Amino acid sequence: MIDMRIGEYHITSEPRNYIVSLAKLSDDGTPKTVMTKAGEVLSERALGYYNTLPLALQAVAKDMMKRGDESVTTVEQYVQKARLADGVLAHCAWKYGLELEKQAQNI
Numbered sequence: 001m002i003d004m005r006i007g008e009y010h011i012t013s014e015p016r017n018y019i020v021s022l023a024k025l026s027d028d029g030t031p032k033t034v035m036t037k038a039g040e041v042l043s044e045r046a047l048g049y050y051n052t053l054p055l056a057l058q059a060v061a062k063d064m065m066k067r068g069d070e071s072v073t074t075v076e077q078y079v080q081k082a083r084l085a086d087g088v089l090a091h092c093a094w095k096y097g098l099e100l101e102k103q104a105q106n107i
Contacts, residue, residue: 002053005031006092009060010044017049018056022063057093061085 002013010021010031023044024032032043047063050056064085065078072078 004092004096006060006089009047009063010042011053011056011060013053017051018053019049020047020056020059020063021045022047057089061089064088 002011002018004011005023008023008025010023012019012021021042021044023042026032033040034043048056048059050059061082065081070077072081
């Protein structure tokens, strides 16, 4: 099962889907939780369900491009924002890969 965080994005997996959610974060950057009858759960909303992890990562990148405070008015600004989103995703995928390697070595 996949359970990875990319900033405020949360990617989890089920047997047939990868779920991309947008978490609400506290001031210190940790995910907010709410208490329900079933116990404490993360406060987040699903952005979509995807068949593959690359499609889920593309959805995160697309949402990163849409969201943000600054407006993009030139191609250069768009390219810069796209490169920033790509760099964030690449770094998170690298870190997650290292975690998986450590887990595999401990088995």
